[in-house]
Amino acid sequence: GQSLEQPSEVTAVEGAIVQINCTYQTSGFYGLSWYQQHDGGAPTFLSYNALDGLEETGRFSSFLSRSDSYGYLLLQELQMKDSASYFCAVRAGTASKLTFGTGTRLQVTL
């Protein structure tokens, strides 16, 4: 099976930079995804890494190190609307399904 670890909570100030880490254990790894979920909402896709390195999409970047079974989501220029839960998810095994981490709740303060 797969297991993922990410911090349960992170707090940061508006305008700052925050990094949310994710370590995973899995066999047949294909890629690591990140999803955002606001309270009462549905998860929405943020990014996907299949190869080592950094992927940048606007204020958000995601990094993967396959050799370390580790990735992170970097959020820059934090805004209040970024307060949400962030989930890492591995694509492995059959490569058609995702296994989600337990989520990191990000609180952005003034």
Next chain:
Amino acid sequence: DAGVIQSPRHEVTEMGQEVTLRCKPISGHDYLFWYRQTMMRGLELLIYFNNNVPIDDSGMPEDRFSAKMPNASFSTLKIQPSEPRDSAVYFCASRTGRGRTNEQYFGPGTRLTVT
């Protein structure tokens, strides 16, 4: 496109009753996923379909749960009989079989409360 559509958005039922959750995936998507989300267990995959065929139902908690996908535009998740521990938010998601990211598009969810 309207996105993934789920109904009902909220369901309150009594223990022992049958519950049916419905999902319409995004047109043209080949894969459909059913998830359950609770505070204790997080976001769990229950079952997924590819081209209307169930591929992996290893996440279905027990025989009380069943899912069908009679055609490409409709799927149901049924719980019979329901129990209080089934209370959760149930999400349906779909994705295309093409593309690099395997991005899944989630519906708004059905919040189920079993009393």
